[in-house]
Amino acid sequence: MKGLLIKDFQLIFLNIRMLVALCIVSIFLTSSSTSSAAFVISYITIVFFMFVLTTISYDELDHSISFLFTLPVSRKTYVLEKYVFSLICGMVGLIFSTVICTVIGMIKNINFIGPDFIPVALSIYLMLLFIVAFMLPIQLKFGGDNGRIAIFLVFGIIVAAVYIGNKVLEHFHIYKADIIKFVQSLFTANTALIIPAFIILVLATLGISYGISLRIMERRTL
């Protein structure tokens, strides 16, 4: 797995110019509020997560993936590496964006990193892992470009399902605002449980996602 991780880091370093551009854009995106810092952190972390999908595209290009499996790499190792790489990339993105925000804060003389920073950063990280858990199996199933189309389709279907679901619930006089209020009341009543519950939910989703991805790769002809 170490070899695959090195390869993937080598591949994302090809996008070093994009990282520099990210830093520049971040300077313009931050205002005096801490919420703008949260936006920059999620923005940069998303880009780092996207790098994981980019490495799958690089692997698919010119059938490079067939060659990878001629090396001491099993299908299981390959899939596991993509999940480990996602966790690392997200963490690196989080640290990188925090450093950027701190530096920008020092330049602009604003303290972005307040007491609520860690829960916000952790929530962003977990939320993005949740999305990655959905995206990785799709990307592994459909490959580079087709995978991206499939992801758009899946998210389109989810949006459509939510819209239709909302309409159906409205038909039965159950309104969105009431559901949000109910969820909020659950969270405010159990503040201490929110993060652990979210962590367990994300880990469970990642576990299921890993199982599906492994099944996809094991069935795949390369």
Place this chain on the structure above:
Amino acid sequence: MILEMKNVLKQYDNFKLDCSLSLEPGCVTGLIGQNGAGKSTTFKSILDLVHIDSGEINVFGKPHTALTNKDKQDLSIVLSDSGFSGYLTISKIIPVMSAMYDKFDKNDFAERCKRFGLPLDKQIKEFSTGMCAKLKVLVALSHDAKLLILDEPTAGLDVVARDEVLNMLRDYMEDESHGILISSHISTDLEGLCDDIYFICDGKIILHEDTDVLLSDYASLKVDEKQYDKLDKKYIISVLKESYGYRCLTAQKRFYLENYPGIIVEKGSIDDIIMLKVKGETL
């Protein structure tokens, strides 16, 4: 036996692979056939890149599906249509290989690359066909694997580059525990390198013979209609109708040389054998 394929079957919509072959240590075995004959599918089956429908494949005495990452360190594969990402450079490949193979010698590999004129810091996608082919073989030879599986390693190479690649393979075979399974559509490459050759056509092995026997005992007989009628056909393998009469493939060259002094007997070449086996009518 370092490699054994027994009655391996793989069915596609328009193609069926039905293959059995074996490779002994110290041997170079060739697999030859037309484009689309099943060479790449055979290789991909060995590596489990293509899942077989039935049959048995054993590598180093183990089922190919049970090979661990450690076992795969003793295997080296060159695929005709894939390699490391073209966006990487040799300098970037070195730490990857180093992390994957215990016996990878990075200094020796870098030295060899330089010796073969391969720039270390240029992206692979900028390499010429010859440079890519040399890199693939150098990567395959870099970690002292026991078995090399090479799918068209000399495709697209000029004569000089081809000779360099073949010499690398000859050097590799100085160790008697090594073995190579190689495919090529350039028959002269195989004639000079292989101990035995399998001929594959439409997914089936149609002939297996030692290279020495192929070159010494096989012949192509050129005969007109009259000569053909009088010819004893018990040693004729296949016949192809030509403008002048018939071209016949035999594995008993001496018999026809001694008994039919009037006919043209041409020394068997792999190209002739393929042509007559594929296009000719089997007797």
